[in-house]
Amino acid sequence: MIDLVMKKVETEAELITVLELCYRVLGIRDDELYGYDAWYKRLQDGNEPLVYAVKDEKIVSAVLGRSENSESLVIGFVACDENFRRQGITKKLLGYFEELARKQKYKYITLGSKEDTFYENCGYKVIFQIHDQNIYQKLL
Numbered sequence: 397m398i399d400l401v402m403k404k405v406e407t408e409a410e411l412i413t414v415l416e417l418c419y420r421v422l423g424i425r426d427d428e429l430y431g432y433d434a435w436y437k438r439l440q441d442g443n444e445p446l447v448y449a450v451k452d453e454k455i456v457s458a459v460l461g462r463s464e465n466s467e468s469l470v471i472g473f474v475a476c477d478e479n480f481r482r483q484g485i486t487k488k489l490l491g492y493f494e495e496l497a498r499k500q501k502y503k504y505i506t507l508g509s510k511e512d513t514f515y516e517n518c519g520y521k522v523i524f525q526i527h528d529q530n531i532y533q534k535l536l
Contacts, residue, residue: 399451399452400449400450400488401450402447402492403447403448404446405447408439410448411432411435411436412432414446414455414460415435417448417475418475421475421476422473429472430472438462443463443500444461444463445461445493446458446461447489447493449485451480451485457475457477458473459473460473463502467501468502469497469506470506471505486514487517490518493505494536497536498536503536504536506533507532508526509529509530509532510528510529510530511530512530515530515532516532518534519534520532521534
């Protein structure tokens with residue numbers, strides 16, 4: 397059994413460490429929508445699920461969402477450390493993210509990805525394609 401702890405980002409220090417993982421894994425840099433300042437504002441607002449998984453005292457996976465409106469969340473980042481992939485960690489973390497979204501009365505989650513099977517295995521359906529990306533959605 398995986399010794400795994402799933403947590404909400406609650407402090408600026410946690411956010412910084414989680415974003416370091418995301419930027420490293422995804423190759424994304426600071427920008428207006430997904431940069432540090434935008435995520436810090438979301439943390440302060442407290443409405444969006446920002447979650448991460450810890451294994452062996454190390455942050456190994458993250459799912460960060462942003463509110464599109466009162467019914468809809470957009471997942472901005474899903475990242476897993478290369479050494480911890482294919483262990484079911486991110487799938488479990490995504491389930492935790494969805495549970496928090498349901499508690500906050502969101503009705504659906506949307507995300508864009510070039511990945512073609514992971515999100516379908518997590519119950520997401522392709523609703524359209526744009527710029528070589530699948531746009532997935534899951535009703536909660």
